[in-house]
Amino acid sequence: MKLLHLTDIHLTRPGNTIGGRDPNANFEKALQDALHKHRDAEALFITGDLSDWGDAEDYARLRKRIANTTVPIHLLIGNHDERPTFLKEFPELANADGHVQYTVPLSLGTAICLDTWGPETHAGHFCETRARWLTKQLEQVEGPVWIFMHHNPVPVRVAPMDKIMLLDADLFGETIRPFARKIRHIFHGHCHLPLCGSLHGVPFSAPRGTNHAGWADFAATRLLSSADLPEAYAVAFATQASTLLHMVEFGYDGDIKGEGSPEYADWDRMTMVR
Template identity: 55%
Template sequence: MKLIHMSDIHLTTPGREIFGRDPLLNFERALDQVRADHRDAELMVISGDLSDLGDLADYHLLRERLNGFPIPVRLCIGNHDHRETFLSAFPECADADGFAQGVHDTSFGRCLLLDTYEPQTAAGSFCRTRQAWLERQLSEHEGPFFLFMHHNPFPTHIAPVDRIGLLDDAAFRSIVARHRSKIRHIFFGHCHMVLSGSVAGVPTTSLRGTNHASYPVFAEVLTVADLPEAYGVAFIGDDYVTVHMVEFGYRGEILSEDSPG
């Protein structure tokens, strides 16, 4: 089965650029490529920073662009979003506690969409209420599970990135540890760079966003780099998960091995 993972689309006023790039144009280009190449995907998840400023107009624009999209789409929110504003445009994404969390069943397993947004900070939070929700979801179903979230759930060892990572990461990892036999993969965003690792033994991946990218400089600096815009394609089998980062923003040649000279 095939899954599409996008993150950090940062929609904003049409025509406004972020770091010299047009987020809406790039998001539309990503959608066009998914339509053309991946209509057989069973699900697409966008894991946060849907809007750059948390504006209602951005969420209306997102709903408009996803209307009629040939693949089911589920959404997470990130630090650039605004929960109440997002839920006013996507009320179906609210859980019983008012968080933007949810469940989506697929042929390859149960997907959990987590809310790591915390007001007035770029860092993420996974408070006791959200922890209880996750614990309940993992306890009440046999799985397998795939988790989607915005903030990085482990240290990147890039200090300014980790200061805005998931503040409750140890508590989150302890829940994952208790249920690791049921959880096959964790997908996240936020860092705008390619990352892989594990959380309590569960494999994790992240990727660049559909607009601007970061570069792993191991110093006291947040970076922006002129790297191609990207989204992820995951292939899920009974006993494996393969994740590709598709750099749809690459503008050079792609040659086959039998190309002349």
């Protein structure tokens, strides 16, 4: 099974930029790259910050763009989004509690999409209502389970970023802990950093994002940091026995150099590129 993971696309009014980059153009570039090179993917998930300011026009353009893609696209919301505005354009994604939460059947298990949005804050939220919903899904769906969410559920040890992580991380952790053997992977965004780790033995990861990149300034106390690094998305390859993830830096425009044959017999000091 192959899955595509895009995050933090930050769509804006046409012509606007973020960090000197055009997020609309970069999202289109990411989508074309992913759908062309990975047309055999089973699903594509975008884990929030779909719009930079939660504008209705951004969601309308997004719906139109993904309406007829060759790979099914599944949307989540992040702190830059506005849930009420988003649901006016995508009402079918609301569950009975009004959260943007749903499951997606896959050839290898089930994807669970979570809503970690909260009003007037950049931090993430996971309330008792969401915990009950997630528990119910984890009890009912067939494993393996693949969880998609926006906010990071574990501190990244960068103080300004950790102020806006999933504030209810303990509740989230206790909710998934009894099902740890059933959950294969957690995908998140929000940090604009390539991250990986585990929570109660469940691996998690995040790619950089399709527009502006973050920087892990471990000495920072107040401000988030950015860097002029390539835009990226992730590709996950999964079998019954393994999971492998690549961060694809589609924004890289430098040279790709051949280093020679992987065959051991071809390695010598004269022909190997160094």
